[in-house]
Amino acid sequence: MKKIIPILFAVMLLFVPAADVCAEGAERLVDMADLLTDSEEAELLQELNEISERQQFDIIVVTTTSLDGKSAMEYADDFYDDRGYGVGPEKDGALLLVDMDSRQWWISTSGYGITAFTDAGIDYIGDELLPYLSDGEYYEALSSYAKLCDDFVTQARDGEAYDVSDMPRKAFPAASRLGMSALIGVIVGFVGVTALKGQMESVRGQNTASSYVAQELDLHTSRDRFLYVHRHRERLPEQENRSGGSSTHISSSGRGHGGGGGKF
Helix, strand or coil, X not given: CCCHHHHHHHHHHCCCCHHHCCCCCCCCEEECCCCCCHHHHHHHHHHHHHHHHHHCCEEEEXXXXXXXXXXXXXXXXXXXXXXXXXXXXXXEEEEEEEECCCCEEEEEEECHHXXXXXXXXXXXXXXXXXXXXHCCCHHHHHHHHHHHHHHHHHHHHHCCCCECCXXXXXXXXXXHHHHHHHHHHHHHHHHHHHHHHHHHHCXXXXXXXXXXXXXXXXXXXXXXXXXXXXXXXXXXXXXXXXXXCCCEXXXXXXXXXXXXXXXX
C-alpha cells in the first residue's frame, strides 16, 4: 500500500495543466486588488499562460492595494523573485504591478526580459495602458499588456528589440479612418463648390457695350518682379541616439532587474 500511494500521486500530477502555473507553482495572475470579475480572471489567466508557454517567457500580472512600505520597483522585484517566476536559468520574464493605493504601475523585467523590454519600450507600453487604467478599464489594460509582451518578445527574438529609434506603429482605428475620409471629402467638396460659385458671381450684366470693348494699353512704368523662387533643401544626417537600451538595478535578493513605471 505504501508503494501504491506515491505512484498514484505521480499519476495525478500528470493531469495538472502545465500552463496554469509557473515553474515554482505560482500563478501568473494575482489580483489582490480584486479589479477583475471571475470570468475576466479566467480569460486573462488563460491568455497569460498561453503566451508564456509559447514564448517560454513568464508574463505575470499583479494587482495590490498596498506596497507594504516599499517602492513600486522594490515590491515588483521582490514579488517576482520570492514567487520564483521566470523561465530558464536566467529567470526570463516580465511582471506588471498595478497598485491602487498609490495609483502606480511598474514593469519589472528579468533575464531575457531586460533585453526585450528597453526603457523606451516600457515607456511605450505604459502609454498604451494609461488610458485604460485611468478610466478603470482594468481588464482591457491587463489584456493589452499581455499582447504587447507577446509582440515585444517576438520582435526581440526575430531581430532587434523595440527601442527609441524603432517602436511599434500604432494602429489607426477603422472608425477613425472612415471618419477622417468623410471629413476630407466634405472639405474638398466645399472648397470646389465655393470656387465654382465665386466664378459664377464674377459674371454680371452690363448696361453698356463699353465694358466689352478692349481698352487701349498704355504703359507708363515698368518693374521687374520675381514671381518664383526655387530652393533646394537637403536633410542632414540625424545624430545617432545613444540613450536607448535598458537600465538595470539589483533587487534585495541580489538578482538583476530592469524596469520602469509611472502614475495613472
